[in-house]
Amino acid sequence: MSVDMVNVAGREADAGRRPPKMTARDVHVWYGETHAIKGVSMDISMDDVTAFIGPSGCGKSTFLRCLNRMNDTIDGCRVEGRIELDGHDIHAPSMDVVQLRARVGMVFQKPNPFPKSIYENVAYGPRIHGLARSRADLDNVVEQSLRRSGLWDEVKDRLSASGTALSGGQQQRLCIARAIAVDPEVILMDEPASALDPIATAKIEELIDELRGRYAIVIVTHNMQQAARVSQKTAFFHLGSLVEYGNTRDIFTNPREVRTKDYITGRYG
Amino acid sequence: MSEALTAAAPAHGRAAPTEWGSREMQGRLRRRYAAEQRFRLMGIGAFLVAAGFLVILLVTIVSAGWNSFRSAEVQVPVVLDPVTLGVAPDERDPERLARADFQAAVAESAARAGLPPFVVSDGGWLAVRERLASDPSLLGQTVPMWLTAQSHIDLLAKGAFDLESDESERAVSDLEVETFRALKAEGKLRLVLNRHFLFGADSVDPELAGIWGALKGSFLVLVVTLALSFPVGVFAAIYLEEFAPRNRWTDMVEVSINNLAAVPSIIFGLLGLAVFLNTFNMPRSAPVVGGLTLALMTLPVIVVSARAALKAVPPSIRDAALGVGASPVQVVFHHVLPLAFPGVLTGTIIGLARALGETAPLLMIGMRAFITSVPQGFTDPATVLPVQVFIWSDNVQRGFVEKTSGAIIVLLLFLLLMNSVAIFLRNRLEVRW
Numbered sequence: 001m002s003v004d005m006v007n008v009a010g011r012e013a014d015a016g017r018r019p020p021k022m023t024a025r026d027v028h029v030w031y032g033e034t035h036a037i038k039g040v041s042m043d044i045s046m047d048d049v050t051a052f053i054g055p056s057g058c059g060k061s062t063f064l065r066c067l068n069r070m071n072d073t074i075d076g077c078r079v080e081g082r083i084e085l086d087g088h089d090i091h092a093p094s095m096d097v098v099q100l101r102a103r104v105g106m107v108f109q110k111p112n113p114f115p116k117s118i119y120e121n122v123a124y125g126p127r128i129h130g131l132a133r134s135r136a137d138l139d140n141v142v143e144q145s146l147r148r149s150g151l152w153d154e155v156k157d158r159l160s161a162s163g164t165a166l167s168g169g170q171q172q173r174l175c176i177a178r179a180i181a182v183d184p185e186v187i188l189m190d191e192p193a194s195a196l197d198p199i200a201t202a203k204i205e206e207l208i209d210e211l212r213g214r215y216a217i218v219i220v221t222h223n224m225q226q227a228a229r230v231s232q233k234t235a236f237f238h239l240g241s242l243v244e245y246g247n248t249r250d251i252f253t254n255p256r257e258v259r260t261k262d263y264i265t266g267r268y269g
Numbered sequence: 270m271s272e273a274l275t276a277a278a279p280a281h282g283r284a285a286p287t288e289w290g291s292r293e294m295q296g297r298l299r300r301r302y303a304a305e306q307r308f309r310l311m312g313i314g315a316f317l318v319a320a321g322f323l324v325i326l327l328v329t330i331v332s333a334g335w336n337s338f339r340s341a342e343v344q345v346p347v348v349l350d351p352v353t354l355g356v357a358p359d360e361r362d363p364e365r366l367a368r369a370d371f372q373a374a375v376a377e378s379a380a381r382a383g384l385p386p387f388v389v390s391d392g393g394w395l396a397v398r399e400r401l402a403s404d405p406s407l408l409g410q411t412v413p414m415w416l417t418a419q420s421h422i423d424l425l426a427k428g429a430f431d432l433e434s435d436e437s438e439r440a441v442s443d444l445e446v447e448t449f450r451a452l453k454a455e456g457k458l459r460l461v462l463n464r465h466f467l468f469g470a471d472s473v474d475p476e477l478a479g480i481w482g483a484l485k486g487s488f489l490v491l492v493v494t495l496a497l498s499f500p501v502g503v504f505a506a507i508y509l510e511e512f513a514p515r516n517r518w519t520d521m522v523e524v525s526i527n528n529l530a531a532v533p534s535i536i537f538g539l540l541g542l543a544v545f546l547n548t549f550n551m552p553r554s555a556p557v558v559g560g561l562t563l564a565l566m567t568l569p570v571i572v573v574s575a576r577a578a579l580k581a582v583p584p585s586i587r588d589a590a591l592g593v594g595a596s597p598v599q600v601v602f603h604h605v606l607p608l609a610f611p612g613v614l615t616g617t618i619i620g621l622a623r624a625l626g627e628t629a630p631l632l633m634i635g636m637r638a639f640i641t642s643v644p645q646g647f648t649d650p651a652t653v654l655p656v657q658v659f660i661w662s663d664n665v666q667r668g669f670v671e672k673t674s675g676a677i678i679v680l681l682l683f684l685l686l687m688n689s690v691a692i693f694l695r696n697r698l699e700v701r702w
Contacts, residue, residue, distance in 0.1 A: 073591060075515055102594030112585035114604060124603070125593035175589070182593055 021046045021186055021216040022067060022104075027081035029062055029071065029240075036062050038240040039081070044186070049208060049217045051231035051248065053224065055263065058237040060220050064188050067218065068104035069097050085186070102129055105179035109191040111171035113163030113178070118155050121163040121174055122146060125182035141181055149177035150207050169200025176207065180215070187211070189219040193226065205230050224264060228252050236260045330681075334674025340463035340476060341426035342415040343388055343452060347378045347397055349408050361405050371397045375416065385448055390417040392465065392477040415459065420475045420668035425449040426458055429671070440667045466675060470643050471657065475668025478661070480679050482643040486556055486636070486651030487625060487683065489644060493560020494567055494624050499617055501564075502571030506613075509572070510579040511601050530569035537566040538630030546634060553635040554650040562630050567620040574616020578609040611695040618691035622684060628655040654680040 020043035029037035037059045044050055044067075052060035062071065069090060071077045083090050090100055102125065113121050122142045125131075132138035142159070146152040151173045155166070163174055172192055179187055189208070193201040208217060208230045221227050227234055228248060235245040236257075244251060244260045255261045288294065351358045354369040371394035379389050393416035400414060401407055421441045424430060426449070436443045452458045465472075469479025513519045541562030545551045551558050582605045590600040606613075631637070637656050644651035652660070654676060661673040 068592070070588070070591065073587070098594050098596050100594075101592060106588075106592035108585065108588055108592070110585055112583075112589040114586065114589060115608065124590075124595075128593075128595055128599055128603075178589075178593060 018046050020044060021086065023082075023084045023087075024063075024066070025082045025084075027063065027066060027079065027083060029059070029066060029080075030078040031074070032076045036240055037066070040237075040242045042235060042242060042245055044216055044218060045233070046185075046216045047213060048232040049212050049219060049230050050233040050235065051227035052218065052220045052235050052237060053222075053227050053263070054237035054243075056222075059240040060235075060237045061190055063237070064190055064218060064220050067186070067188055068101050068106055070101075070106065072097065102182045103184050104186040104188060105182065105184035107172070107175050107179055107187065107189040107192045110195055111168055111175055113166070113171050113174050115162065115164050117160045118146075118163050118166070118174060119159040122177050122181045125178060129182055131182060145177040145181040146174075148180055148211065149173045150203065150210075151177055167200070169196050169203060172196060172200070172204060173207065176204075180211070184215060186216040186218065189217065191220050191222060194222060201226070224252075236263065238263070330674050330677050334671060334676075334678045336427045336429070337466055337671040337675025338463050339427075339460045340465065341418040341423040342459050342461055343384070343393075343418045343422065344413055344457040344459075345375070345378055345382055345384065345389060345393075345416050346411050347374065347414045347416075348381065348411045349374065349397075349401065350377075351408060353377055354408075356408070358409060360408065363402060363405070366401055366405060366408075367398060369398075369401075371395075371401075378411075385444065387419055387445060388422055388448060388452070390419045390476050391474055392472070393417045415461070417465065417476055418458070420666065421445050422449055422452070422458070423476050424668060424671075426453075426460055427671075429667075466672070470641050471639060471652065471660070472641055475664075475666050475672055478669070478672055480654075480657065480672075480676050482640060483652050483654045483657035483676065484679060484683065486559075486644050487653040487680075489556035489647055489651060490559040490563060490631075490653055491621060491625060493557055493647065494563045495617075495621060497561065497564040498567040498571055498620065502568050502617070502620075503575050503613055505568075506572045506575035506579060507601055507606065510576045511605065512597065526569045526572050530573055532566075533629075534566055534627050535629040535633065537562055538633030540565065541630060542633045552648050552650075554638045554640065554652070555648045556644060556651050557647040558634050559631050559636050559651075559653065560647075562634055563624040563627060566627065566630060567624050570620035570623065571613075571617050574619065575609070575613045578612025578616065579605060581612060582608045607698075611699050614691060614695050614698070618688060622687065625653075625684060625687070626655055626680070628659055631656055632659075654683065 022044040024040060024042045024044075027037055027040045028035070040059075040063055052064060054060050065071045066079055066083060067090075069079075071079055079091070085095075085100065085103065088095060114124065116124075119142055122145050123132075123138050126138060126141050132141055143152060143156075146155065151170060154170060155161070155174075163171065166174060172195075176187075176192075193204045196204065205226065208219065211217060212232075219227075219230065231248045233246070234248040234251040236243045236251065236255075236259075238259055244255060244257045246256075251260060252264060255264060261267075351360065353374045354371065355373075356365060356369045360366055360369075372391075375389060375394045375397060376386070379386070396414060396416050400412070418426070422445070425432075425441060425446065430439050430441055430446075432439075432446055449458070465477045466479050468481045469477065470482025472478040509519065509522065513522075541558060545558045545561055546553060551561075586604050586608065587600055590604045591597075595603065631653060636652050637660060638650060638652065639660075640650050640652050642649075658673055658676045658680065661669045661676060
């Protein structure tokens with residue numbers, strides 16, 4: 001465990017922990033002339049759920065989208081700095097962006113299932129990446145993914161029904177099943193529960209807790225309680241800078257920065 | 270501030286603005302409802318005017334055109350004399366029988382029956398040939414047959430002329446009217462389905478002119494247009510909308526396409542003349558050239574509407590597909606295009622419907638030639654429905670008036686069929702959310 005990492009993550013050394021899954025060093029993002037992310041460095045671990053918090057427009061979603069290069073699809077967006085997945089630069093020419101996005105899956109703010117059947121929604125990723133060798137294989141992947149996302153018992157009798165016919169919370173869990181069907185290493189979640197009611201939100205949070213350890217999970221949220229409940233690490237962003245990053249317990253009980261304290265206690269944001 | 274307002278209001282003898290039951294409020298409400306009522310009446314009025322014009326148009330065309338679907342036939346005892354026909358008395362070879370001089374036989378038979386030469390059509394012998402081909406043993410006998418009547422007798426049978434008016438004021442002579450009356454009284458005149466019109470091509474004689482040649486020409490032209498403009502238009506739209514960078518060049522391309530969609534169609538005709546006929550020496554009057562020319566005209570329409578349909582697909586679907594690692598091409602072909610397809614199809618049909626009704630560019634590439642045979646392929650000389658309407662409407666012969674309207678009916682039916690297929694396909698492909 002390097003000294004540098006301890007400094008960045010700001011946590012006590014722990015012998016049983018794995019090396020960081022993703023590392024970001026001095027990442028800058030520009031949208032045209034707007035400097036949206038100003039030199040963010042961070043390690044993301046397999047062992048934790050990492051929460052990004054901060055007021056609207058602080059750059060947390062933008063930084064999240066850097067991690068699987070979804071910002072490539074936005075016109076006029078420029079990313080600088082080094083982001084590594086397992087020590088490999090994700091911007092290197094040898095890194096295939098299609099494979100990167102399979103390894104670093106994403107769940108969006110608004111549930112966005114394909115207007116196809118539930119089965120097709122989950123089977124799409126494995127199919128385009130050729131992960132299943134036979135129909136039985138594919139059936140198995142679909143079932144496993146739906147079980148892991150806690151949706152199997154609710155939909156097993158209607159896999160051919162349209163994914164868009166499900167309730168909002170079910171749709172979001174279907175999107176999570178779709179993301180984990182390609183067996184990613186990291187799952188990025190951009191405010192996954194912001195469009196859901198409290199009961200559906202609770203289910204998503206339970207699910208995140210169950211998935212912890214198997215995947216490195218990064219979640220952007222506006223909900224302080226949610227960040228406190230589901231995450232072990234919290235990053236507070238403000239005006240494009242990473243203000244504070246550390247153990248969730250420390251951030252919420254004993255923040256080092258005044259801005260963090262003000263935001264968490266509701267002074268602004 | 271608010272205290273001052275509430276204090277001032279009663280002093281002026283006026284109700285406060287929020288007093289919902291006041292007389293002023295009631296008046297405002299009444300005026301609002303009156304305005305809505307007026308607006309609705311205006312809408313209904315506009316709709317009724319539009320529907321009225323449509324009804325007038327359809328009624329006029331159908332009443333003028335439906336007669337072209339039937340034709341008059343005269344009964345003539347045809348003498349199948351081998352000498353007049355110019356064949357051996359016991360000839361049974363179908364080829365030689367088909368080449369017999371039926372025109373002479375019909376002319377002689379008509380004269381022998383005391384019919385003036387203007388009764389039986391120049392194409393009346395066709396029925397005789399058909400009859401003899403099906404039964405060669407009739408050779409040498411005298412058989413009563415129904416032969417196509419000439420245009421004026423045909424029109425008289427359909428009641429197209431005012432017979433009470435003076436001879437100088439109508440297109441038919443008194444002799445023709447008398448002959449018609451005599452034939453009718455003897456029961457030697459009947460109205461049947463007009464096979465010449467339904468299955469034939471253009472002719473100098475109105476009673477023999479047919480629409481099938483133009484219909485098939487239109488069909489062949491549209492096949493070429495669709496085969497060329499649909500794939501090229503859709504792929505161009507996909508490239509511009511999904512893959513092309515946004516810069517000055519693509520902006521210029523976009524403006525040019527929008528302008529092309531508004532270029533008068535005759536310009537495309539001149540382009541087709543200069544490029545396809547003069548430079549590439551392609552066959553004149555051929556459906557393939559017509560199709561190419563109309564494809565040029567239809568292309569921008571398809572590109573513009575396909576881009577609009579692609580743009581209407583929610584970006585969240587693109588994100589979702591990219592998020593599981595789909596490549597940009599997979600995103601387009603697995604997700605965006607299927608969702609946009611009903612819209613793309615609608616645009617294509619609008620473009621094709623415009624191509625179907627187009628006359629001017631086809632005049633430039635020689636498709637207004639007088640063509641008396643049905644085209645058998647893409648390189649045969651052909652004409653198309655709107656050009657046929659144009660040619661017939663220009664003809665001085667009275668018999669072509671109803672043919673013009675008949676051709677319009679066929680054109681409208683063709684259009685209706687095409688749109689029905691498109692609506693059917695669109696409803697089948699539409700994805701329910």
